[in-house]
Amino acid sequence: MPVIDVRNFRKEYGATVAAADVTFSVERGEIFGILGPNGAGKSTTVEAIAGLRKPDGGTIDVLGRKPADPALRRLVGVQLQESELPDRMTVREALELFSAFYPDPIDWHELVRDLGLGEKLKTKFGKLSGGQKQRLSIALALIGRPEVAILDELTTGLDPQSRRDTWDLIEGIRDRGVTVLLVTHFMEEAERLCDRIAVIDHGTVIALDTPAGLVARVSTEQRIRFRPSAPLNEKLLTDLPEVREVRRHGPSVEVIGTGGLLQAVTSVLATHQIIAADLRLEQASLDDAFVQLTGRPAED
Amino acid sequence: MHAFTKLTVSEFRLLLREPVLAFFGLLFPALLVAILGSIPVMREPSPEIGGLRVIDLYVPIALVLSIASLGLQGMPQILGTYRERGVLRRMATTPASPVMMLGAQVTTAALTSIGAGLLALLVGRIAFDVSFPRSPFVYLVSFLLCAAAVFAIGLFVAAVAPSGKAANGIGMALFFPLMFFAGLWTPREAMPGWLQRIGELTPVGAGQAAIQAASVGDWPPPQCVIALLAYLGIFSYGAVKFFRWS
Numbered sequence: 001m002p003v004i005d006v007r008n009f010r011k012e013y014g015a016t017v018a019a020a021d022v023t024f025s026v027e028r029g030e031i032f033g034i035l036g037p038n039g040a041g042k043s044t045t046v047e048a049i050a051g052l053r054k055p056d057g058g059t060i061d062v063l064g065r066k067p068a069d070p071a072l073r074r075l076v077g078v079q080l081q082e083s084e085l086p087d088r089m090t091v092r093e094a095l096e097l098f099s100a101f102y103p104d105p106i107d108w109h110e111l112v113r114d115l116g117l118g119e120k121l122k123t124k125f126g127k128l129s130g131g132q133k134q135r136l137s138i139a140l141a142l143i144g145r146p147e148v149a150i151l152d153e154l155t156t157g158l159d160p161q162s163r164r165d166t167w168d169l170i171e172g173i174r175d176r177g178v179t180v181l182l183v184t185h186f187m188e189e190a191e192r193l194c195d196r197i198a199v200i201d202h203g204t205v206i207a208l209d210t211p212a213g214l215v216a217r218v219s220t221e222q223r224i225r226f227r228p229s230a231p232l233n234e235k236l237l238t239d240l241p242e243v244r245e246v247r248r249h250g251p252s253v254e255v256i257g258t259g260g261l262l263q264a265v266t267s268v269l270a271t272h273q274i275i276a277a278d279l280r281l282e283q284a285s286l287d288d289a290f291v292q293l294t295g296r297p298a299e300d
Numbered sequence: 301m302h303a304f305t306k307l308t309v310s311e312f313r314l315l316l317r318e319p320v321l322a323f324f325g326l327l328f329p330a331l332l333v334a335i336l337g338s339i340p341v342m343r344e345p346s347p348e349i350g351g352l353r354v355i356d357l358y359v360p361i362a363l364v365l366s367i368a369s370l371g372l373q374g375m376p377q378i379l380g381t382y383r384e385r386g387v388l389r390r391m392a393t394t395p396a397s398p399v400m401m402l403g404a405q406v407t408t409a410a411l412t413s414i415g416a417g418l419l420a421l422l423v424g425r426i427a428f429d430v431s432f433p434r435s436p437f438v439y440l441v442s443f444l445l446c447a448a449a450v451f452a453i454g455l456f457v458a459a460v461a462p463s464g465k466a467a468n469g470i471g472m473a474l475f476f477p478l479m480f481f482a483g484l485w486t487p488r489e490a491m492p493g494w495l496q497r498i499g500e501l502t503p504v505g506a507g508q509a510a511i512q513a514a515s516v517g518d519w520p521p522p523q524c525v526i527a528l529l530a531y532l533g534i535f536s537y538g539a540v541k542f543f544r545w546s
């Protein structure tokens with residue numbers, strides 16, 4: 001049984017359709033990503049899963065229950081966008097207060113150290129930086145030992161180092177068996193963390209696959225760039241069935257093709273005793289896949 | 301229960317860190333009694349108000365002032381801001397429901413106003429020989445009934461106001477006229493009769509009248525009790541019906 005099962009979810013605000021028809025399911029123990037441009041319906045979908053919004057159509061099940069079921073509040077940890085704490089509450093007070101909400105909270109000291117908030121326990125929420133608020137919010141989502149963690153824009157506002165630390169932390173909680181639903185618009189984050197990704201645009205799931213699967217789906221094309229150690233007859237390369245096109249950039253050669261391109265090119269070069277200096281293989285990234293699927297880049 | 305206690309303690313701590321609210325909700329009533337009591341004319345019995353001294357009337361007024369500050373200024377502002385900034389939404393995703401937050405707000409305000417009332421009573425008793433209430437039980441019930449009615453109005457304002465700022469504005473706009481009818485500027489006993497009649501039907505004025513009656517050992521006027529119960533019923537129903545969490 002999937003941990004989260006969303007079927008034909010629909011949500012409208014007046015004339016605006018925030019989610020038209022969203023269907024996906026998340027299996028136990030995976031990190032499932034929801035990727036999509038701004039306004040695609042990502043947050044609406046996770047807020048409905050978190051029980052904060054009532055679907056206008058379709059069904060959602062979380063751990064076999066309806067999202068509004070109060071029993072889920074204990075089992076699902078949520079980190080939301082634009083949801084804050086009172087300005088005058090300190091970090092320690094927030095952690096202690098949220099601990100009291102749950103029957104079996106974790107010892108938050110280690111978590112807070114991992115998140116780099118150890119020095120900030122006496123600081124009031126209003127005095128924290130955006131990144132620190134974000135990290136506290138992550139800590140509060142995990143404090144009740146959830147079976148499912150819903151994290152909306154996990155690392156927005158974090159510096160690159162904190163972002164990487166946070167990724168390690170999320171991998172750590174997945175390794176302890178927590179199922180993670182992650183909303184993001186960072187390709188690097190999705191590629192690094194997610195086992196599977198649903199790409200949402202205009203309120204529907206337009207693709208659902210592993211990160212590698214998404215990349216392979218949009219493009220099987222590869223590019224090799226190198227500097228040949230001796231003059232190179234282009235025909236040697238264009239005759240190969242794997243090669244589609246050869247371009248010259250000054251002393252460098254760029255070969256575009258598919259399949260076992262690298263293998264084919266390097267063996268031809270070896271046969272003619274040409275050494276390929278500064279050899280680089282470029283493959284399509286999740287970024288390229290995203291642009292091709294949605295027709296626009298993820299980041300503004 | 302543990303979560304509720306913790307949340308209430310937390311809300312109380314936050315209230316104490318809000319200097320304006322903490323001052324007006326907790327300390328100002330006692331201060332008002334101290335300041336007015338130090339004016340000699342306030343300590344002279346006056347036949348116009350039934351042989352009482354003005355300071356005797358001001359202790360109940362100080363009590364309802366604390367209730368009104370907390371209920372009409374504090375609650376709409378705090379809850380409006382919490383809603384605007386997603387604090388209530390955040391709570392809604394934890395086992396502590398936002399209803400628990402409303403309960404914690406009401407409990408915090410009630411305990412704070414009881415504290416403020418005790419301080420004002422003590423200052424009046426010790427410094428100016430204002431006697432303790434003759435009917436302590438009726439006094440306490442009147443006080444709690446007034447607090448419940450005014451807090452219900454505060455929750456209703458928090459429920460229907462479109463933003464934290466608006467909630468704050470509406471609360472202030474109610475605070476001053478309602479405190480006028482409770483006699484903050486001129487004790488009700490010194491008002492013309494028709495104005496007193498109106499005042500007895502306003503939430504803070506009715507509360508003040510009931511408390512004043514209990515302090516001299518009388519039963520609260522029935523129209524005051526009915527008015528308070530009506531406010532409590534109508535506005536708590538409205539608050540529950542219209543409250544939005546986000």
